[in-house]
Amino acid sequence: MLLTIQPDQVEHIIPDASSAKSAKKLAKFEAWNNISGSVDQWIWGEIQGSSIYQSAIFLPELKCECSCPSFKRPCKHALALLFVYTEYQDKFVVQSDEQNIPDRVQKWRDKKNKTLEKKENKIDKPIDEEARLKRQLAREKKMDAGIDALQTWLNDVVAIGLGRLRQQQHEKFRDIQSRLVDAQVAGLVIYLDEFSSALYQTNWQMESSFWLAKLQTAIHLWKNRQHLKPELYEEVKQLFGINLPADMWNNISVHKLNLYALGQVTHELVNSRGRYRRQWLWDSQNLRDYLILDFEIPPHSNFGLTLPYQKQLPINVKLYPVISQQRLRLEDNLISFNDLSLTLVEPKGFKNFDKAFTQYANGLKQYPLQLVRFFWLEQLRLVKIGKTIYLVDQDQKMCEIEIKQFVELWFLVGAEPFGAGVEWDGLKLKLISIWQGGHFECL
Amino acid sequence: MSLTTSYREFNQQLLLKLTLGQQFKQTVKVPDELQIYVPKQIDSAQDLLVLNQYWVLMQQAGYQAQGVPETFQKNIAEIDQIENEKQLDNQLVQILKWVVAQESPFLYQNWVNQIFKLAQQQQQVIPRYLVLKLLPLCRNPVLLAVILPEFVFQGDVTTRVDDTKRVWKYVKQHDAAPLIRQLLKSKNSEWSLLISQLCDQLPNFIHEHIAEFWSQSIQKNHLQSHAESLVTYNMPVTQFEALYQHVKTLEPQNAATVRNNAALGFYLYYQDNALYNEIMALLRACLSYDAQAKKVKFHISLDQDDALNDYGFFDREANLLESRKSLKTAYQSSQVEQAYQAFCESSQGVLYLKRILIQLPLAYWLELFDTWDHLFLLHSQQKEYIWNAFVIRCYQEQRRDLALWFYQHQTKWCEAVTISTGNRLEREWIFSLLDQELATELLLKQLESHYQKQDLEHFWFVFQRAQVLHQDQNISEMAAVLIQHAYETLDLQQDQNKFALLKEQAQCLILEAYPIDFSCLQPLFSISEWKQLIQFNQYKQKIIA
Numbered sequence: 010m011l012l013t014i015q016p017d018q019v020e021h022i023i024p025d026a027s028s029a030k031s032a033k034k035l036a037k038f039e040a041w042n043n044i045s046g047s048v049d050q051w052i053w054g055e056i057q058g059s060s061i062y063q064s065a066i067f068l069p070e071l072k073c074e075c076s077c078p079s080f081k082r083p084c085k086h087a088l089a090l091l092f093v094y095t096e097y098q099d100k101f102v103v104q105s106d107e108q109n110i111p112d113r114v115q116k117w118r119d120k121k122n123k124t125l126e127k128k129e130n131k132i133d134k135p136i137d138e139e140a141r142l143k144r145q146l147a148r149e150k151k152m153d154a155g156i157d158a159l160q161t162w163l164n165d166v167v168a169i170g171l172g173r174l175r176q177q178q179h180e181k182f183r184d185i186q187s188r189l190v191d192a193q194v195a196g197l198v199i200y201l202d203e204f205s206s207a208l209y210q211t212n213w214q215m216e217s218s219f220w221l222a223k224l225q226t227a228i229h230l231w232k233n234r235q236h237l238k239p240e241l242y243e244e245v246k247q248l249f250g251i252n253l254p255a256d257m258w259n260n261i262s263v264h265k266l267n268l269y270a271l272g273q274v275t276h277e278l279v280n281s282r283g284r285y286r287r288q289w290l291w292d293s294q295n296l297r298d299y300l301i302l303d304f305e306i307p308p309h310s311n312f313g314l315t316l317p318y319q320k321q322l323p324i325n326v327k328l329y330p331v332i333s334q335q336r337l338r339l340e341d342n343l344i345s346f347n348d349l350s351l352t353l354v355e356p357k358g359f360k361n362f363d364k365a366f367t368q369y370a371n372g373l374k375q376y377p378l379q380l381v382r383f384f385w386l387e388q389l390r391l392v393k394i395g396k397t398i399y400l401v402d403q404d405q406k407m408c409e410i411e412i413k414q415f416v417e418l419w420f421l422v423g424a425e426p427f428g429a430g431v432e433w434d435g436l437k438l439k440l441i442s443i444w445q446g447g448h449f450e451c452l
Numbered sequence: 453m454s455l456t457t458s459y460r461e462f463n464q465q466l467l468l469k470l471t472l473g474q475q476f477k478q479t480v481k482v483p484d485e486l487q488i489y490v491p492k493q494i495d496s497a498q499d500l501l502v503l504n505q506y507w508v509l510m511q512q513a514g515y516q517a518q519g520v521p522e523t524f525q526k527n528i529a530e531i532d533q534i535e536n537e538k539q540l541d542n543q544l545v546q547i548l549k550w551v552v553a554q555e556s557p558f559l560y561q562n563w564v565n566q567i568f569k570l571a572q573q574q575q576q577v578i579p580r581y582l583v584l585k586l587l588p589l590c591r592n593p594v595l596l597a598v599i600l601p602e603f604v605f606q607g608d609v610t611t612r613v614d615d616t617k618r619v620w621k622y623v624k625q626h627d628a629a630p631l632i633r634q635l636l637k638s639k640n641s642e643w644s645l646l647i648s649q650l651c652d653q654l655p656n657f658i659h660e661h662i663a664e665f666w667s668q669s670i671q672k673n674h675l676q677s678h679a680e681s682l683v684t685y686n687m688p689v690t691q692f693e694a695l696y697q698h699v700k701t702l703e704p705q706n707a708a709t710v711r712n713n714a715a716l717g718f719y720l721y722y723q724d725n726a727l728y729n730e731i732m733a734l735l736r737a738c739l740s741y742d743a744q745a746k747k748v749k750f751h752i753s754l755d756q757d758d759a760l761n762d763y764g765f766f767d768r769e770a771n772l773l774e775s776r777k778s779l780k781t782a783y784q785s786s787q788v789e790q791a792y793q794a795f796c797e798s799s800q801g802v803l804y805l806k807r808i809l810i811q812l813p814l815a816y817w818l819e820l821f822d823t824w825d826h827l828f829l830l831h832s833q834q835k836e837y838i839w840n841a842f843v844i845r846c847y848q849e850q851r852r853d854l855a856l857w858f859y860q861h862q863t864k865w866c867e868a869v870t871i872s873t874g875n876r877l878e879r880e881w882i883f884s885l886l887d888q889e890l891a892t893e894l895l896l897k898q899l900e901s902h903y904q905k906q907d908l909e910h911f912w913f914v915f916q917r918a919q920v921l922h923q924d925q926n927i928s929e930m931a932a933v934l935i936q937h938a939y940e941t942l943d944l945q946q947d948q949n950k951f952a953l954l955k956e957q958a959q960c961l962i963l964e965a966y967p968i969d970f971s972c973l974q975p976l977f978s979i980s981e982w983k984q985l986i987q988f989n990q991y992k993q994k995i996i997a
Contacts, residue, residue, distance in 0.1 A: 033555070038978065039944040039951045057945070096978030164497040170473025214467045221470070222508030225501045362517035370513040377509060394524055406517035421581045423603055435512040447542075448581055 011046045011103060012068040016095045019088065021312045022071050028085055035089035038097050044090075045109070046101045053114045054090050064090045065114045067121055074117040136256060148193055152249065155192020156231050159185065163224060171217050175208045196250035200224055202279045219436055226377050244331035244376055253329070261327045263340050268292055268299060268324060269356045270316035271385060271430045272442035272451045278304070286312055289383040289430060289441065290337070293321065293356040297368070298383035300336045314339060318442075319353055319449045333376045355428055355444050358385030361402040369433060381434045383441070388426040391418060400429065400440070408438045412452075421450060459483065466507060469500065485510070537601055540567075540576040543991045547984045548578065552585040563988070564589045566963045568599050570995070577601040587612055593619045593646065594653040615646060623654075628661055636668055651687050658691060663698035689721045689848045696722055716764040721813050721849070731763060732816060735808070741821050746831040748820070748838065750796065750805055754783055765808060775804040802837045810841040814849055817842070824854070828861060839865065840878040847881040855885035860894065867898070869913050883917035892920050896927075903930040908938050912957055915965075928965040935961065936972040951976075959985070967992040 023029045035056060044054035053065035064075040064087040071091070073083030083091075094101060104110060110118070162185045166174055174181060182205045186198050204220035207213060230237065230245050237245070247253065268290040275286045283306035290299040303313045316322060325340040359365045365384040372379045389400045392407065398415055399407040410431070412418055418440075427445035431438050442451040462483055469476045480494050482503065490503045540548075544567050551560045568590060571578060578586065580603050590596055597619035605617050618631040635643060651658055696718035719727045738756055742749045752760075757779060766772045778800045785791035795801045809817070821827060830838055839862070846855045859866050859882055866882055886895055895918045902911035911934055921927050935958050942950060958973040967989045974982055 037948070039948050042945060096980060098979060160498075163501055167470065167497040167500050168473050170471055170475065172471045173473065214471055218467060218470055218504055219508055221501065222505045225505040226509070229502075229505065366515045366517070369515070373509060373513050392520070392524060394521070399520075401520055402517065405520045407520050408517045417584055420584050420604075423580050435515070445581070448579070450581070 011052065011098060011101060012050055013098060014068060014071070014091065014095050015317070016092070017315055018071070019091050019095060021315055022073075022083060023088060024081055024083065024311075028081060028083075028088060031085040032088035032092060035085060036092035036096075038093055038100070041090065041093055043111075044093070044097075044101050046103045047110055047114075047118070048103060048105060049118070051110075051114060051118055052090070052094055052101050053111065054093070056086055056089070058086065062086050063111065063113050065117055066091055066094070067118075072121070074114075076113060141254070148251070151192050152194050152231070155189050155194045156228055158188050158192070159194075159197065159224065160228050163221070163228070166221070171208065171214065171221075175213075193251075194249050196248045197224070197227060199279060200227065216436060223378065223380075230378065238332065240330065240332040241376060244333060245378070247329070247331060248378060257330070258327060258338070261330060263325050263327055265323060265325055266290075266292065266299070267294070267321050269321050269385075270318050271356065272318075272383070273315070274432065274439075274441060278306075282306065287381070287383075287432075288316060289432075290316070290324075291356055291358070291383065291385045291430070293358075293385075296357065296359060296385075298335065299326075300383070301339060302336055314341075318451065319444075321354070321356070333372065333379060335382070353447060353449075356385055358387045358428060360387055361404045362386070362400075362406055362408055363404075365431075365433065369435070381432050383430060383432055385428065385430050387428050389429050390424065390426050391422050393419075400431075400438070410438050410440050412440060418452075421445075463507075466504065469494075470504065538574070538576045540571050540578050540599075541574075541991065543987050544570065545579055545582070547988055548582050548586065550980065550984050551589075552582060557585070557589060561589050562960070562963060563984070565592070565595070567988070568592075568595050570992070571599040574995075580604070584612075591645070592649055594649050597623055619650075619654075622657060628657065631657070632661055632665055632668075635665055648687065651691060655691065659694050662692065662695045666695055666698060687848075688850050689717050690850050692718060693722075700725060716811060717848070720811060720816075727763075734759060735812065735816070739808070739820060741826060743822075743826065746826075746829050747834055748805060748809075748830075750808075752779070754780065760808065765811060771800075771803060772807055775800040775807075779804065797833060802834055805834070806837040806841045809838060810844055812845075814845055814851060814854065817845065824857070827858075840875060843879050843882045846885060850885070852885045852888055852891070855882050856888070856891045856894070858882065859886060859891070863898065867910055867913055869909055880917060883914075884919075886918065887920045892918075895921055896924070899927060899930065903934060906934065906937065908934045908957075916960070922965050925966045925968060928961065928968045928970075931957075931961050931965065932968065932970055932972055935976075939973075939976060962989055967996065 020029075023032070041054040041056050044052070046052040050068040051065055052068060053063060055061050055063050058077060062075060062077040064073065064077075064084075066073050066087060073087035073091070075082075075084045075087045077084050077086050079085070107115075166181075182201060186201055189195065189198050189201070200220060200223055204217060204224065207216035207220050210216050227245070227248070230241070231249070234242050234245065243253075271289055271291045273286055273288045275284050277284055283304060285302065285304045288301040288303075290301065291297075292299065301313075301316075304310060305312045316324075326337040327340060328334055329336040329338065359368075365386060368384070369379075369382055372382060386400075386402065388403045392399045392401050393415065397409055398412055398418075399409055401407040421443060422445055425445065427443050429440060429444070430442040432441055433439075440452060442449065462481060465478065465480050469478075469480055480500075480503070482490060482492055482494065486503065486506050489506045490499055494500055494503060539545075548564065548567060551557050551563055554560065557564075564586060568578075572595060576599070578599055578601065580601050583600060583604055587596075593613075593615040596613065596616040600613065600616065600620070604613055605620050615634065618634050621627040622631050635646065638646065647658075699718060719725055720731065722728070734756065738750055738752050740749050741747075757776060760766065761776075766776060778795055778798065782788065782791040782795040818824065827838070827842060842858070843855075845851075846858070866879060868876070868879075886892070895914060898914055899911055899918075899921070902908075902914065911931065915921065915927065915931060935954055939951075939954055942954070944951060955976045958970075958976045962970050962973065962985050970985075970989060977985060
C-alpha cells in the first residue's frame, strides 16, 4: 500500500512560484507514462520533455529524483509526478517484483538505502566535553561585550529621546546591529528590527517603549544568568542564537500529546531570503498552546510537515528543554496521520479574554521575554464600532483586532458566535483561525 | 485596556520622558508598586530603562479586555438570526467547499451552477461563508437571488451583489422599482445579459413591467440599443405582446415612430396596424419566388431600399452597410442590369435578402413560397442563409410545428457538427423548439441511431442541445457507454486534446443527465474530482428516489 500524500504537503516542498507553475502545467495524468510504485514507497514515471525524463520520489520523505538536467531540486518533473500521484494514486500499481523497477530508479533507491544504513551504523563519536566548554566560554565572552555595547546604546537612545531617534534611526540602528552580529547575539537583531519598525507605527510611543523594555529585559536576564533556573537560561541562550547541541536531543524523552493543529502564520525573515512559519497546536484538555517553528531558506531547506487541521492528533513530540515548554519538535512523519477518523469535534478553549490574558501573565512570570502565544477562545462575536473591529467574548468584553479584510471576515462569521484562534504578543491581538458550525478556516 | 487616573498620568509622563530624552526636565513620579525595582528619583538613563522595563511587564501582566459600551451591547443582542432559511444539504456544501479550495475554481463553474440549480429546486440557500468565494463563479443574478442567504442582502456590506439584490427584492418583497431603475440605467451589454436572464427565468417580471420600462427608455433615447439586444438574443416576439400593445398607443403609427421605437418586429408580427399592410405591400412589390430558378428574386430600387431602411430593416449592422453600398454601386454602373444581377448572386446580396426575410412573419413567408416544400428546393446559393433565417423566425414565433417538420426533413443539416458557411448558432435554435412529445421521440430515435453507429460526436451534439432528454435514463446509459468506449480506444500520449474533450463530456453527462451508475467513467477523473462527482451523483439519485 502506497502512502497517501495530500496536495498541501506537496506545496511545502515547492522551491519557488515558477516551479509551482511549470509543475502544475505538467501535472496531467495523461502526460505521464509507465507510472508505478514499489513496496518500499518509491513511485516513478516518465514524461516527454526535450527528451524522455524519468522522475522518482521516495514518499516518506518526499525526496525527489529526476533524470532531467535542471539544477533545481525538486525539479518541475518530479513535482508534477507528485501532483499526479496525489490525484491518481490508484493508477500507480505497486510492483512487487524487483525486476520491474527501472534501472535508474533502482540506482536512486540503492543510494538512498546506503545513506540510511550509514546513518544507522554511525558510531557515536565521543564528545569532547572539555573542548565544548572552552568554546562556550569564549563565545560567552564575546557575547558579554556585545551585550555591554547594547546597554550603552540603549542608554544613549533614552538620553537623546525616541523622538530624535525617529529622525536619525538608520545609521543608529545599523551600527549596533552589526556589532551584535559580530558578538554572536544575532537573535537580538530581530528585537532591534521590531524596535525600529515600531517607531513608525501609529501607536509608536507605546510600541517602541514596549520593545525598549524587551531589550532591557534581555540584557537584564543575560547579566544575571548565573542566578537563573537552568531552563530559563537555556531559553535565553536560544533566543540569543545559541543552538541546542544536536546530541542533546538523544537525552530528551518523547511525549505523546493529543493536540489540535489550529492555524499557521508565515512571515518573511528579516535580513535574509527565506520565511519562517509558526504552526499552532492546542491542547484542548489543558487549554494551552504549543508551537512548531520551522524555516524555509531556499534552496537549502523547506518547511517540514504540515499537520492536518481540525482533527485532534495523537502526536509524538519532544519538547525543547526550555522554561516556556511551548516549542515542540515533531517525532512523527506523514505515515502517522494517514488514516485519521473524520469526526470533527470543536476544541475546548477559554470562555473569555481575561482567562487567556491571565495565562499570558503567568507565562511572563516564568519567562519575562515570552512573546507570542496562541489561544483558542470559545463563543466570540465580531463587532465593528466606528472603523475599529473588535472581538467580543461571552462576558461582553472586547479586544481590538487587526484585520485587513473586514467584509470577508464578516461573511465568514456573520453575527453568530464562533470559536477562534488568536495570537497575542502583549501588544496586538491577531485573528488566526475560525471554527463555526462544522466550518473551519485558517485566515 | 484602561488605566486608573494615577497610572494614566504616570504612563503619559514616562512616554513623554522617553520621547524627549534629556529635554524633558520634569521628575517622573514613580508609582509605589514599582519602587521595589527602581529608585524613587529617576536620575540616570539606566534608571529610566529599568523603570520602563518593569512598567511594560506590569502592564502586560495586568492586561484586561475592555467592556463593550452599553449602546453596542444592545446592538449585538438585536442582530437576530434568520431561522426560516433551509440550508443547502451538507453533501453539496462539501462539493462547493472543494471547488473554492481549488487553484482554478473557474474550471468547475459548471459544477457550481448545477449545484445552484439543485438548491433553487429545493429552495435551499448556500452557507454564508461560501458566498464571496462563489460569487465570481456565477453570473446569473436571478439564480443567485434565490440561493443566496438573506444575510447577504442585509445592510450595505457589499456592492458585489447589487443586481442580485434588486432581483431578490422583486422576488421576495415584490418590489420591482430598483430592478427597473437599474435596467434603465445600465449600458447595452449589461442590459442584454440581465434582460435575457430575466426573460428566461422571470417571465412575469417582463410581462408586468416591460411596457413601463419601454416608455421610460423612449424618453431617454435608449431604445435603439435595447431593442437591438432583444433581437440579438433572439427573444421570442410572442413574449412581448404587452410591449406591442404599449408601443402602439404611444404615438401615431408611421415609419419614423416605429423605427425610433425599434418596434418593427412587433408591428410585423401583429397585424392590427396600418403599418403592417404598408410594409407588406412594399415587399410584395419587391420579392417573389421563382420556382424554376429555385430562388427568391428581389427587385429593389434605391427608393425602396431607402423605404425599408426608414422602417428600420437595416439598422446598424455593419455587414448590411456594405451590402447596401454594393446595391448603390450596382445602380451606378453603366450596365445596370448585369451589375444588379451580380449583386443578387453575391453573398452580400444574399445577406441583404436574409436580413429582410428574418424580420418578416412566417405568414408572409408562406405567401412568398406558396408551399413550405419550396424551402427544401432552394438553390444552393440561397439555401444556407434562408434556412438560417427560417429557423430564427420559427424561434421568434415559437412555431414548434414548423420546427419539427423542418428537423424531420433536414436532420443532417440541423445536426452538422462542422459547417463551412453561415452561422451554426442560428441553426441550433431549432433544438429549443423540439420539446413536445413527437419531437422528443424523434430526437430519441436519432440518438439511438448515433449510438448504434458508435458515433459519439453526433450523439453528443444532439444530446447537448436536446435538453428535454436529459432526464432519460436510457440516454445516460448510451452516453456513458460511448464515452467509455472512446476512452478505451484512446492513446493517452498521442491524443491529449481528445482526452480533455472526453473528460469534459463525461463531466457534463454526470452533472446534467439522469443519474445512473457512472463508475465506468472514473478513469477520466482524478481521485478528488471523482469523489466530488460521485457525491453529486448520489445526491441526485437520492432526490429522484
